[in-house]
Amino acid sequence: MNAHNPSGWRPAMGEGSDAECDLVTHSGDRALMVEEPLIFELGGGDKCGVDFDGPEEPPLASLEPFLRKEAPVLPGLTEPETVRHYTRLSRQNYAIDLGPFPLGSCTMKHNPRLNEKVARLPGFADVHPLQPQDTVRGALEVIEQLADWLVRLTGMNAVAMSPKAGAHGELCGLLCIRAALEARGDAREVVLVPESAHGTNPATAAFAGYGVESIPATPDGRVDLAALEARLGPDVAGVMITNPNTCGLFERDMKAIADAVHSAGGFVYCDGANFNAIVGKVRPGDLGVDAMHINLHKTFSTPHGGGGPGSGPVVLSEALTPYAPLPFVARGPDGAVRLVEEEDGAAELPGSFGRMTAFHGQMGMFTRALAYILSHGVDGLCRVAEDAVLNANYVLRSLEDLLDAPYGASGPCMHEALFSDAGLAEGFSTLDIAKGLIDEGFHPMTVYFPLVVHGAMLVEPTETESKAGLDRFIGSLRDIAERARSGDESLKAAPVFAPRRRLDETRAARKPVLVWKEQEG
Numbered sequence: 438m439n440a441h442n443p444s445g446w447r448p449a450m451g452e453g454s455d456a457e458c459d460l461v462t463h464s465g466d467r468a469l470m471v472e473e474p475l476i477f478e479l480g481g482g483d484k485c486g487v488d489f490d491g492p493e494e495p496p497l498a499s500l501e502p503f504l505r506k507e508a509p510v511l512p513g514l515t516e517p518e519t520v521r522h523y524t525r526l527s528r529q530n531y532a533i534d535l536g537p538f539p540l541g542s543c544t545m546k547h548n549p550r551l552n553e554k555v556a557r558l559p560g561f562a563d564v565h566p567l568q569p570q571d572t573v574r575g576a577l578e579v580i581e582q583l584a585d586w587l588v589r590l591t592g593m594n595a596v597a598m599s600p601k602a603g604a605h606g607e608l609c610g611l612l613c614i615r616a617a618l619e620a621r622g623d624a625r626e627v628v629l630v631p632e633s634a635h636g637t638n639p640a641t642a643a644f645a646g647y648g649v650e651s652i653p654a655t656p657d658g659r660v661d662l663a664a665l666e667a668r669l670g671p672d673v674a675g676v677m678i679t680n681p682n683t684c685g686l687f688e689r690d691m692k693a694i695a696d697a698v699h700s701a702g703g704f705v706y707c708d709g710a711n712f713n714a715i716v717g718k719v720r721p722g723d724l725g726v727d728a729m730h731i732n733l734h735k736t737f738s739t740p741h742g743g744g745g746p747g748s749g750p751v752v753l754s755e756a757l758t759p760y761a762p763l764p765f766v767a768r769g770p771d772g773a774v775r776l777v778e779e780e781d782g783a784a785e786l787p788g789s790f791g792r793m794t795a796f797h798g799q800m801g802m803f804t805r806a807l808a809y810i811l812s813h814g815v816d817g818l819c820r821v822a823e824d825a826v827l828n829a830n831y832v833l834r835s836l837e838d839l840l841d842a843p844y845g846a847s848g849p850c851m852h853e854a855l856f857s858d859a860g861l862a863e864g865f866s867t868l869d870i871a872k873g874l875i876d877e878g879f880h881p882m883t884v885y886f887p888l889v890v891h892g893a894m895l896v897e898p899t900e901t902e903s904k905a906g907l908d909r910f911i912g913s914l915r916d917i918a919e920r921a922r923s924g925d926e927s928l929k930a931a932p933v934f935a936p937r938r939r940l941d942e943t944r945a946a947r948k949p950v951l952v953w954k955e956q957e958g
Contacts, residue, residue, distance in 0.1 A: 541895025544735035552805035566796035592720030593752035606730025606749030616760035625674035633682035658684035676702035681851035695725025713853035717819035737806035748802035824900035858892030862924035873917035877933035
Protein backbone atom coordinates (compact mmCIF):
# COMPACT_ATOMS: atom_id res chain seq x y z
CA MET A 438 0.00 0.00 0.00
CA ASN A 439 1.19 3.54 -0.72
CA ALA A 440 -0.03 7.09 -0.46
CA HIS A 441 -1.04 7.20 -4.11
CA ASN A 442 -2.94 3.92 -3.92
CA PRO A 443 -4.46 3.88 -0.43
CA SER A 444 -6.95 1.07 -1.06
CA GLY A 445 -4.17 -1.36 -1.88
CA TRP A 446 -5.62 -2.71 -5.14
CA ARG A 447 -3.16 -3.68 -7.87
CA PRO A 448 -3.66 -3.45 -11.61
CA ALA A 449 -4.05 -6.78 -13.37
CA MET A 450 -2.31 -5.49 -16.50
CA GLY A 451 0.96 -7.25 -17.05
CA GLU A 452 0.33 -10.22 -14.78
CA GLY A 453 1.61 -13.21 -16.73
CA SER A 454 1.47 -11.23 -19.95
CA ASP A 455 3.83 -11.02 -22.88
CA ALA A 456 6.38 -8.22 -23.35
CA GLU A 457 3.95 -6.01 -25.24
CA CYS A 458 1.63 -5.90 -22.22
CA ASP A 459 4.26 -5.75 -19.47
CA LEU A 460 4.18 -1.96 -19.27
CA VAL A 461 2.53 -1.03 -15.97
CA THR A 462 1.78 2.65 -15.38
CA HIS A 463 1.73 4.31 -11.97
CA SER A 464 -2.08 4.64 -12.13
CA GLY A 465 -2.63 1.17 -13.56
CA ASP A 466 -4.34 2.78 -16.56
CA ARG A 467 -3.10 2.42 -20.13
CA ALA A 468 -4.28 5.53 -21.95
CA LEU A 469 -8.06 5.15 -22.33
CA MET A 470 -7.97 1.53 -21.14
CA VAL A 471 -8.83 2.31 -17.54
CA GLU A 472 -7.96 -0.08 -14.73
CA GLU A 473 -11.19 0.13 -12.76
CA PRO A 474 -11.22 -1.24 -9.21
CA LEU A 475 -14.26 -2.63 -7.47
CA ILE A 476 -16.70 -0.09 -6.10
CA PHE A 477 -15.91 -1.32 -2.57
CA GLU A 478 -12.26 -0.54 -3.23
CA LEU A 479 -13.09 2.99 -4.34
CA GLY A 480 -15.15 4.07 -1.36
CA GLY A 481 -15.59 3.29 2.28
CA GLY A 482 -18.43 3.65 4.74
CA ASP A 483 -17.18 6.98 6.09
CA LYS A 484 -18.62 9.13 3.32
CA CYS A 485 -21.74 9.50 1.24
CA GLY A 486 -22.73 11.61 -1.72
CA VAL A 487 -26.07 12.57 -0.12
CA ASP A 488 -26.85 13.89 3.36
CA PHE A 489 -29.83 12.38 5.16
CA ASP A 490 -31.58 13.74 8.20
CA GLY A 491 -31.79 11.41 11.12
CA PRO A 492 -35.15 9.92 12.15
CA GLU A 493 -37.38 12.41 13.93
CA GLU A 494 -38.94 9.75 16.14
CA PRO A 495 -37.66 6.45 17.48
CA PRO A 496 -38.96 3.40 15.60
CA LEU A 497 -41.98 1.55 16.88
CA ALA A 498 -41.21 -1.15 19.39
CA SER A 499 -42.89 -3.70 17.12
CA LEU A 500 -40.26 -3.00 14.44
CA GLU A 501 -37.31 -3.50 16.77
CA PRO A 502 -36.71 -7.19 15.86
CA PHE A 503 -36.47 -6.26 12.17
CA LEU A 504 -33.98 -3.40 12.49
CA ARG A 505 -30.29 -3.78 11.71
CA LYS A 506 -28.05 -4.09 14.72
CA GLU A 507 -25.13 -2.60 12.81
CA ALA A 508 -24.90 -0.20 9.90
CA PRO A 509 -24.56 -1.96 6.51
CA VAL A 510 -21.11 -1.98 4.92
CA LEU A 511 -21.66 0.11 1.81
CA PRO A 512 -19.16 1.72 -0.57
CA GLY A 513 -19.52 5.40 0.18
CA LEU A 514 -18.86 7.57 -2.88
CA THR A 515 -19.39 11.15 -3.87
CA GLU A 516 -21.68 11.79 -6.82
CA PRO A 517 -18.80 12.46 -9.28
CA GLU A 518 -17.04 9.28 -8.13
CA THR A 519 -20.20 7.27 -8.63
CA VAL A 520 -20.89 8.64 -12.11
CA ARG A 521 -17.28 8.16 -13.21
CA HIS A 522 -17.16 4.59 -11.87
CA TYR A 523 -20.15 3.42 -13.88
CA THR A 524 -19.18 5.42 -16.95
CA ARG A 525 -15.72 3.85 -16.93
CA LEU A 526 -17.26 0.41 -16.52
CA SER A 527 -19.61 1.06 -19.46
CA ARG A 528 -16.59 1.72 -21.68
CA GLN A 529 -15.42 -1.83 -21.02
CA ASN A 530 -18.78 -3.30 -21.96
CA TYR A 531 -19.36 -4.88 -25.35
CA ALA A 532 -22.60 -3.83 -27.06
CA ILE A 533 -24.48 -4.41 -30.28
CA ASP A 534 -23.71 -0.77 -31.17
CA LEU A 535 -19.99 -1.60 -31.05
CA GLY A 536 -19.94 -4.80 -33.08
CA PRO A 537 -21.70 -8.07 -33.88
CA PHE A 538 -22.93 -10.56 -31.31
CA PRO A 539 -22.52 -13.88 -33.15
CA LEU A 540 -24.45 -15.72 -30.43
CA GLY A 541 -26.14 -18.72 -32.03
CA SER A 542 -29.70 -19.29 -30.77
CA CYS A 543 -29.71 -15.90 -29.03
CA THR A 544 -30.15 -13.56 -32.02
CA MET A 545 -28.58 -10.34 -30.78
CA LYS A 546 -29.15 -7.94 -33.63
CA HIS A 547 -29.41 -4.22 -34.31
CA ASN A 548 -32.45 -2.52 -32.78
CA PRO A 549 -33.58 0.19 -35.24
CA ARG A 550 -33.74 3.64 -33.67
CA LEU A 551 -37.17 4.13 -35.22
CA ASN A 552 -38.47 1.46 -32.85
CA GLU A 553 -36.89 3.22 -29.89
CA LYS A 554 -38.40 6.57 -30.93
CA VAL A 555 -41.89 5.08 -31.17
CA ALA A 556 -41.57 3.35 -27.79
CA ARG A 557 -40.72 6.71 -26.20
CA LEU A 558 -43.75 8.56 -27.54
CA PRO A 559 -46.03 10.04 -24.87
CA GLY A 560 -48.87 7.64 -24.22
CA PHE A 561 -46.61 4.63 -24.68
CA ALA A 562 -43.55 5.43 -22.58
CA ASP A 563 -45.60 6.71 -19.65
CA VAL A 564 -48.53 4.30 -19.76
CA HIS A 565 -49.30 2.73 -16.37
CA PRO A 566 -50.78 -0.75 -15.89
CA LEU A 567 -53.29 0.56 -13.32
CA GLN A 568 -54.78 3.22 -15.59
CA PRO A 569 -58.48 2.91 -16.42
CA GLN A 570 -59.07 1.15 -19.73
CA ASP A 571 -60.69 4.22 -21.21
CA THR A 572 -57.36 6.06 -20.94
CA VAL A 573 -55.25 3.39 -22.70
CA ARG A 574 -57.28 2.66 -25.82
CA GLY A 575 -54.30 3.40 -28.03
CA ALA A 576 -52.10 0.97 -26.14
CA LEU A 577 -54.75 -1.75 -26.40
CA GLU A 578 -55.00 -1.04 -30.13
CA VAL A 579 -51.25 -1.59 -30.48
CA ILE A 580 -51.50 -4.92 -28.64
CA GLU A 581 -54.40 -6.02 -30.85
CA GLN A 582 -52.66 -5.01 -34.09
CA LEU A 583 -49.45 -6.80 -33.09
CA ALA A 584 -51.46 -9.87 -32.09
CA ASP A 585 -53.16 -9.88 -35.48
CA TRP A 586 -49.80 -9.74 -37.28
CA LEU A 587 -48.41 -12.61 -35.18
CA VAL A 588 -51.44 -14.78 -35.87
CA ARG A 589 -51.28 -14.10 -39.60
CA LEU A 590 -47.52 -14.63 -39.89
CA THR A 591 -47.68 -17.96 -38.06
CA GLY A 592 -50.93 -19.27 -39.55
CA MET A 593 -52.32 -19.92 -36.07
CA ASN A 594 -55.74 -19.23 -34.52
CA ALA A 595 -55.03 -17.01 -31.51
CA VAL A 596 -52.20 -15.55 -29.46
CA ALA A 597 -51.54 -15.06 -25.76
CA MET A 598 -49.69 -11.76 -25.35
CA SER A 599 -48.98 -11.82 -21.62
CA PRO A 600 -45.90 -14.13 -21.31
CA LYS A 601 -42.79 -12.15 -20.43
CA ALA A 602 -40.07 -14.21 -22.13
CA GLY A 603 -39.37 -17.30 -24.20
CA ALA A 604 -39.28 -19.81 -21.35
CA HIS A 605 -42.31 -18.11 -19.82
CA GLY A 606 -44.05 -18.62 -23.15
CA GLU A 607 -43.06 -22.28 -23.16
CA LEU A 608 -44.71 -22.66 -19.77
CA CYS A 609 -47.83 -20.91 -21.09
CA GLY A 610 -48.05 -23.33 -24.02
CA LEU A 611 -47.62 -26.39 -21.80
CA LEU A 612 -50.26 -25.12 -19.38
CA CYS A 613 -52.65 -24.77 -22.32
CA ILE A 614 -51.85 -28.35 -23.33
CA ARG A 615 -52.37 -29.58 -19.77
CA ALA A 616 -55.71 -27.76 -19.57
CA ALA A 617 -56.83 -29.28 -22.89
CA LEU A 618 -55.91 -32.78 -21.76
CA GLU A 619 -57.62 -32.36 -18.39
CA ALA A 620 -60.75 -31.07 -20.13
CA ARG A 621 -61.10 -34.41 -21.90
CA GLY A 622 -60.17 -36.38 -18.78
CA ASP A 623 -56.85 -37.49 -20.20
CA ALA A 624 -54.03 -37.62 -17.66
CA ARG A 625 -50.74 -37.85 -19.55
CA GLU A 626 -47.38 -37.65 -17.84
CA VAL A 627 -44.59 -37.46 -20.44
CA VAL A 628 -43.29 -34.80 -22.82
CA LEU A 629 -40.83 -35.83 -25.53
CA VAL A 630 -37.96 -33.45 -26.28
CA PRO A 631 -35.54 -34.02 -29.18
CA GLU A 632 -31.80 -33.71 -28.58
CA SER A 633 -31.70 -30.80 -31.04
CA ALA A 634 -34.17 -28.70 -29.03
CA HIS A 635 -33.33 -25.68 -26.92
CA GLY A 636 -32.18 -26.38 -23.39
CA THR A 637 -35.11 -24.54 -21.85
CA ASN A 638 -37.58 -27.03 -23.37
CA PRO A 639 -36.91 -30.00 -21.04
CA ALA A 640 -36.55 -27.63 -18.09
CA THR A 641 -39.96 -26.09 -18.79
CA ALA A 642 -41.62 -29.49 -19.22
CA ALA A 643 -40.19 -30.63 -15.88
CA PHE A 644 -41.28 -27.39 -14.21
CA ALA A 645 -44.82 -27.99 -15.54
CA GLY A 646 -44.81 -31.38 -13.80
CA TYR A 647 -44.14 -33.64 -16.75
CA GLY A 648 -41.60 -36.41 -17.06
CA VAL A 649 -39.13 -35.66 -19.85
CA GLU A 650 -37.78 -38.20 -22.32
CA SER A 651 -35.22 -37.44 -25.01
CA ILE A 652 -35.58 -38.31 -28.68
CA PRO A 653 -32.28 -38.88 -30.51
CA ALA A 654 -31.08 -37.04 -33.57
CA THR A 655 -30.18 -38.60 -36.88
CA PRO A 656 -26.61 -38.35 -38.21
CA ASP A 657 -27.65 -35.30 -40.25
CA GLY A 658 -28.72 -33.39 -37.11
CA ARG A 659 -32.51 -33.71 -37.31
CA VAL A 660 -35.17 -35.48 -35.25
CA ASP A 661 -35.22 -39.26 -35.63
CA LEU A 662 -38.81 -39.66 -36.82
CA ALA A 663 -38.79 -43.44 -36.40
CA ALA A 664 -37.60 -43.17 -32.79
CA LEU A 665 -40.28 -40.57 -32.07
CA GLU A 666 -43.06 -42.67 -33.56
CA ALA A 667 -41.87 -45.72 -31.62
CA ARG A 668 -42.13 -43.85 -28.31
CA LEU A 669 -45.56 -42.29 -28.81
CA GLY A 670 -48.30 -43.73 -26.64
CA PRO A 671 -51.21 -42.93 -24.32
CA ASP A 672 -48.86 -41.44 -21.69
CA VAL A 673 -47.32 -38.83 -24.03
CA ALA A 674 -48.83 -35.37 -23.64
CA GLY A 675 -46.87 -33.97 -26.54
CA VAL A 676 -43.54 -33.07 -28.05
CA MET A 677 -41.49 -29.88 -27.60
CA ILE A 678 -39.55 -29.37 -30.79
CA THR A 679 -37.36 -26.48 -31.91
CA ASN A 680 -37.67 -25.63 -35.60
CA PRO A 681 -35.35 -24.53 -37.10
CA ASN A 682 -33.45 -26.59 -34.57
CA THR A 683 -30.39 -25.80 -32.49
CA CYS A 684 -28.09 -27.40 -35.04
CA GLY A 685 -29.14 -24.63 -37.40
CA LEU A 686 -31.24 -26.96 -39.56
CA PHE A 687 -34.88 -26.99 -40.66
CA GLU A 688 -36.81 -30.04 -39.51
CA ARG A 689 -37.96 -31.40 -42.86
CA ASP A 690 -40.21 -34.01 -41.21
CA MET A 691 -42.11 -31.44 -39.14
CA LYS A 692 -45.51 -32.19 -40.70
CA ALA A 693 -45.00 -35.92 -40.31
CA ILE A 694 -43.95 -35.42 -36.69
CA ALA A 695 -47.06 -33.36 -35.98
CA ASP A 696 -49.35 -35.87 -37.68
CA ALA A 697 -47.87 -38.73 -35.66
CA VAL A 698 -48.22 -36.87 -32.35
CA HIS A 699 -51.80 -35.86 -33.10
CA SER A 700 -52.70 -39.43 -34.08
CA ALA A 701 -51.41 -40.55 -30.68
CA GLY A 702 -53.60 -37.96 -28.91
CA GLY A 703 -50.84 -35.52 -28.04
CA PHE A 704 -50.04 -31.91 -28.88
CA VAL A 705 -47.12 -30.24 -30.64
CA TYR A 706 -45.24 -27.40 -28.97
CA CYS A 707 -42.75 -25.62 -31.22
CA ASP A 708 -40.02 -23.48 -29.74
CA GLY A 709 -40.28 -20.38 -31.91
CA ALA A 710 -37.01 -18.82 -30.82
CA ASN A 711 -35.64 -19.36 -34.32
CA PHE A 712 -38.70 -18.01 -36.13
CA ASN A 713 -36.51 -15.22 -37.53
CA ALA A 714 -35.10 -17.76 -40.01
CA ILE A 715 -38.49 -18.54 -41.54
CA VAL A 716 -40.70 -15.50 -40.87
CA GLY A 717 -42.74 -14.69 -43.97
CA LYS A 718 -41.52 -17.92 -45.61
CA VAL A 719 -43.12 -20.73 -43.55
CA ARG A 720 -46.21 -20.69 -41.35
CA PRO A 721 -45.85 -23.06 -38.37
CA GLY A 722 -49.63 -23.50 -38.24
CA ASP A 723 -49.49 -25.15 -41.67
CA LEU A 724 -47.04 -27.70 -40.23
CA GLY A 725 -49.40 -28.87 -37.48
CA VAL A 726 -48.02 -26.84 -34.58
CA ASP A 727 -50.44 -26.35 -31.65
CA ALA A 728 -48.49 -23.80 -29.62
CA MET A 729 -45.37 -21.74 -30.26
CA HIS A 730 -43.77 -18.86 -28.41
CA ILE A 731 -42.20 -16.00 -30.31
CA ASN A 732 -39.21 -14.15 -28.87
CA LEU A 733 -39.91 -10.60 -29.98
CA HIS A 734 -36.23 -9.68 -29.58
CA LYS A 735 -35.09 -12.46 -31.90
CA THR A 736 -37.50 -11.98 -34.77
CA PHE A 737 -38.88 -8.47 -34.40
CA SER A 738 -35.82 -6.64 -33.08
CA THR A 739 -36.82 -5.54 -29.62
CA PRO A 740 -34.07 -5.32 -26.98
CA HIS A 741 -32.97 -8.65 -25.54
CA GLY A 742 -34.83 -9.10 -22.26
CA GLY A 743 -31.89 -10.21 -20.17
CA GLY A 744 -34.27 -11.16 -17.38
CA GLY A 745 -35.97 -7.78 -17.57
CA PRO A 746 -38.36 -6.27 -20.13
CA GLY A 747 -38.69 -9.30 -22.36
CA SER A 748 -41.75 -10.59 -24.21
CA GLY A 749 -42.69 -14.06 -25.45
CA PRO A 750 -46.20 -14.13 -27.00
CA VAL A 751 -47.60 -17.61 -27.60
CA VAL A 752 -49.59 -18.40 -30.73
CA LEU A 753 -52.17 -21.18 -30.37
CA SER A 754 -53.99 -23.57 -32.66
CA GLU A 755 -57.78 -23.80 -32.78
CA ALA A 756 -57.60 -26.85 -30.52
CA LEU A 757 -55.78 -24.94 -27.76
CA THR A 758 -57.42 -21.50 -28.10
CA PRO A 759 -60.19 -22.26 -25.54
CA TYR A 760 -57.52 -22.83 -22.89
CA ALA A 761 -55.54 -19.61 -23.40
CA PRO A 762 -54.60 -17.50 -20.38
CA LEU A 763 -56.50 -14.48 -19.14
CA PRO A 764 -56.76 -11.57 -19.61
CA PHE A 765 -56.71 -10.98 -23.35
CA VAL A 766 -57.35 -8.12 -25.73
CA ALA A 767 -60.40 -8.45 -27.97
CA ARG A 768 -62.12 -6.30 -30.56
CA GLY A 769 -65.84 -5.88 -30.01
CA PRO A 770 -68.67 -5.68 -32.58
CA ASP A 771 -68.31 -1.89 -32.57
CA GLY A 772 -64.66 -2.16 -33.59
CA ALA A 773 -63.33 -0.95 -30.24
CA VAL A 774 -60.72 -2.96 -28.40
CA ARG A 775 -60.95 -3.90 -24.75
CA LEU A 776 -58.99 -5.91 -22.22
CA VAL A 777 -61.11 -8.89 -21.22
CA GLU A 778 -60.45 -9.51 -17.53
CA GLU A 779 -61.17 -12.63 -15.49
CA GLU A 780 -64.75 -11.75 -14.61
CA ASP A 781 -65.76 -11.54 -18.27
CA GLY A 782 -63.11 -13.86 -19.66
CA ALA A 783 -64.32 -16.82 -17.61
CA ALA A 784 -67.52 -16.75 -19.64
CA GLU A 785 -65.76 -16.32 -22.99
CA LEU A 786 -62.93 -18.77 -22.24
CA PRO A 787 -64.32 -21.18 -19.63
CA GLY A 788 -61.43 -23.57 -20.21
CA SER A 789 -58.70 -20.98 -19.54
CA PHE A 790 -56.01 -22.12 -17.12
CA GLY A 791 -55.95 -18.62 -15.60
CA ARG A 792 -53.57 -15.69 -15.39
CA MET A 793 -49.87 -15.82 -16.32
CA THR A 794 -48.80 -12.41 -15.05
CA ALA A 795 -49.97 -9.57 -12.83
CA PHE A 796 -50.32 -7.24 -15.82
CA HIS A 797 -50.89 -7.78 -19.50
CA GLY A 798 -47.68 -8.01 -21.47
CA GLN A 799 -44.75 -5.64 -21.97
CA MET A 800 -45.86 -2.41 -23.62
CA GLY A 801 -42.37 -1.23 -24.52
CA MET A 802 -41.66 -4.43 -26.43
CA PHE A 803 -45.06 -4.40 -28.16
CA THR A 804 -44.60 -0.90 -29.56
CA ARG A 805 -41.08 -1.69 -30.79
CA ALA A 806 -42.15 -4.97 -32.42
CA LEU A 807 -45.14 -3.41 -34.19
CA ALA A 808 -42.99 -0.50 -35.43
CA TYR A 809 -40.49 -3.03 -36.82
CA ILE A 810 -43.23 -5.04 -38.57
CA LEU A 811 -44.98 -2.02 -40.07
CA SER A 812 -41.72 -0.48 -41.29
CA HIS A 813 -40.78 -3.74 -43.06
CA GLY A 814 -44.09 -4.97 -44.36
CA VAL A 815 -44.59 -8.56 -45.48
CA ASP A 816 -41.98 -8.33 -48.24
CA GLY A 817 -39.44 -6.82 -45.85
CA LEU A 818 -39.99 -9.56 -43.25
CA CYS A 819 -39.40 -12.17 -45.95
CA ARG A 820 -36.14 -10.40 -46.76
CA VAL A 821 -35.18 -10.53 -43.07
CA ALA A 822 -35.39 -14.33 -43.11
CA GLU A 823 -33.60 -14.59 -46.45
CA ASP A 824 -30.72 -12.38 -45.37
CA ALA A 825 -30.35 -14.15 -42.01
CA VAL A 826 -30.07 -17.50 -43.79
CA LEU A 827 -27.78 -16.10 -46.50
CA ASN A 828 -25.40 -14.61 -43.92
CA ALA A 829 -25.24 -17.83 -41.91
CA ASN A 830 -24.48 -19.93 -44.99
CA TYR A 831 -21.80 -17.42 -46.03
CA VAL A 832 -20.13 -17.88 -42.64
CA LEU A 833 -20.49 -21.68 -42.82
CA ARG A 834 -18.96 -22.07 -46.27
CA SER A 835 -16.22 -19.51 -45.58
CA LEU A 836 -14.92 -21.41 -42.57
CA GLU A 837 -15.66 -25.10 -43.12
CA ASP A 838 -12.22 -25.70 -44.63
CA LEU A 839 -10.57 -24.69 -41.33
CA LEU A 840 -13.21 -25.43 -38.70
CA ASP A 841 -15.05 -28.75 -38.55
CA ALA A 842 -18.68 -28.31 -39.62
CA PRO A 843 -20.42 -31.48 -38.36
CA TYR A 844 -23.59 -30.88 -40.39
CA GLY A 845 -22.05 -29.06 -43.32
CA ALA A 846 -23.08 -31.90 -45.61
CA SER A 847 -26.70 -31.86 -44.38
CA GLY A 848 -27.60 -29.13 -46.83
CA PRO A 849 -27.81 -25.38 -46.36
CA CYS A 850 -28.08 -24.24 -42.75
CA MET A 851 -30.73 -21.84 -41.64
CA HIS A 852 -29.89 -18.77 -39.50
CA GLU A 853 -26.87 -20.16 -37.65
CA ALA A 854 -23.71 -22.07 -38.59
CA LEU A 855 -22.46 -24.86 -36.33
CA PHE A 856 -18.79 -25.79 -35.92
CA SER A 857 -16.81 -27.99 -33.52
CA ASP A 858 -13.26 -28.12 -32.17
CA ALA A 859 -12.44 -31.35 -33.99
CA GLY A 860 -9.27 -30.96 -36.03
CA LEU A 861 -7.55 -28.46 -33.73
CA ALA A 862 -4.06 -29.22 -32.45
CA GLU A 863 -3.80 -31.40 -29.36
CA GLY A 864 -4.58 -29.43 -26.24
CA PHE A 865 -6.55 -26.73 -28.06
CA SER A 866 -10.30 -26.40 -27.75
CA THR A 867 -13.35 -24.27 -28.39
CA LEU A 868 -12.48 -22.09 -25.39
CA ASP A 869 -9.21 -21.01 -27.02
CA ILE A 870 -11.07 -19.95 -30.17
CA ALA A 871 -13.56 -17.94 -28.12
CA LYS A 872 -10.86 -16.20 -26.07
CA GLY A 873 -8.93 -15.38 -29.24
CA LEU A 874 -11.99 -13.61 -30.64
CA ILE A 875 -12.01 -11.27 -27.64
CA ASP A 876 -8.52 -10.06 -28.58
CA GLU A 877 -9.80 -9.46 -32.11
CA GLY A 878 -12.52 -7.16 -30.74
CA PHE A 879 -15.46 -9.53 -31.20
CA HIS A 880 -17.86 -11.04 -28.73
CA PRO A 881 -17.41 -14.84 -28.86
CA MET A 882 -20.01 -17.08 -30.40
CA THR A 883 -22.11 -19.50 -28.33
CA VAL A 884 -19.77 -22.24 -27.08
CA TYR A 885 -20.34 -25.85 -26.05
CA PHE A 886 -23.97 -25.76 -27.20
CA PRO A 887 -25.83 -27.65 -28.59
CA LEU A 888 -24.75 -30.57 -26.43
CA VAL A 889 -25.10 -33.04 -29.30
CA VAL A 890 -21.85 -31.66 -30.77
CA HIS A 891 -18.61 -31.94 -28.79
CA GLY A 892 -16.85 -28.59 -28.50
CA ALA A 893 -19.67 -26.83 -30.31
CA MET A 894 -19.31 -23.32 -31.69
CA LEU A 895 -22.65 -21.87 -32.80
CA VAL A 896 -22.43 -18.71 -34.92
CA GLU A 897 -25.43 -16.56 -35.80
CA PRO A 898 -24.56 -13.45 -37.82
CA THR A 899 -28.23 -12.28 -38.11
CA GLU A 900 -29.55 -10.36 -41.09
CA THR A 901 -28.28 -7.00 -39.83
CA GLU A 902 -24.59 -7.61 -40.54
CA SER A 903 -23.16 -6.39 -43.85
CA LYS A 904 -20.90 -8.50 -46.07
CA ALA A 905 -17.97 -6.24 -45.20
CA GLY A 906 -18.62 -6.77 -41.50
CA LEU A 907 -18.92 -10.52 -41.98
CA ASP A 908 -15.67 -10.62 -43.97
CA ARG A 909 -13.90 -8.89 -41.08
CA PHE A 910 -15.31 -11.40 -38.59
CA ILE A 911 -14.55 -14.37 -40.83
CA GLY A 912 -10.99 -13.15 -41.40
CA SER A 913 -10.35 -12.94 -37.67
CA LEU A 914 -11.88 -16.35 -37.03
CA ARG A 915 -9.83 -17.92 -39.81
CA ASP A 916 -6.63 -16.50 -38.35
CA ILE A 917 -7.50 -17.85 -34.89
CA ALA A 918 -8.44 -21.25 -36.31
CA GLU A 919 -5.11 -21.47 -38.16
CA ARG A 920 -3.26 -20.70 -34.93
CA ALA A 921 -5.23 -23.37 -33.07
CA ARG A 922 -4.63 -25.95 -35.79
CA SER A 923 -0.89 -25.23 -35.87
CA GLY A 924 -0.54 -25.41 -32.09
CA ASP A 925 0.37 -21.75 -31.55
CA GLU A 926 0.84 -21.64 -27.77
CA SER A 927 0.39 -17.87 -27.65
CA LEU A 928 -3.32 -18.47 -28.25
CA LYS A 929 -3.46 -20.12 -24.83
CA ALA A 930 -2.77 -16.71 -23.25
CA ALA A 931 -5.71 -15.00 -24.96
CA PRO A 932 -7.24 -12.60 -24.27
CA VAL A 933 -4.13 -10.46 -23.98
CA PHE A 934 -5.61 -7.06 -24.83
CA ALA A 935 -8.80 -7.22 -22.75
CA PRO A 936 -9.20 -5.38 -19.42
CA ARG A 937 -8.82 -8.78 -17.72
CA ARG A 938 -6.83 -11.83 -18.68
CA ARG A 939 -8.20 -15.36 -18.98
CA LEU A 940 -9.83 -16.47 -15.78
CA ASP A 941 -9.85 -19.89 -14.19
CA GLU A 942 -13.55 -20.26 -14.90
CA THR A 943 -13.97 -23.47 -12.92
CA ARG A 944 -12.39 -21.91 -9.84
CA ALA A 945 -14.36 -18.69 -10.34
CA ALA A 946 -17.62 -20.66 -10.38
CA ARG A 947 -16.80 -22.88 -7.42
CA LYS A 948 -14.90 -20.44 -5.22
CA PRO A 949 -16.11 -16.92 -6.04
CA VAL A 950 -14.72 -14.02 -4.03
CA LEU A 951 -17.87 -12.24 -2.93
CA VAL A 952 -16.52 -9.88 -0.28
CA TRP A 953 -13.62 -7.49 -0.79
CA LYS A 954 -11.14 -7.28 2.02
CA GLU A 955 -8.54 -4.57 2.29
CA GLN A 956 -5.14 -5.89 1.32
CA GLU A 957 -2.32 -5.56 3.75
CA GLY A 958 0.59 -3.42 2.62
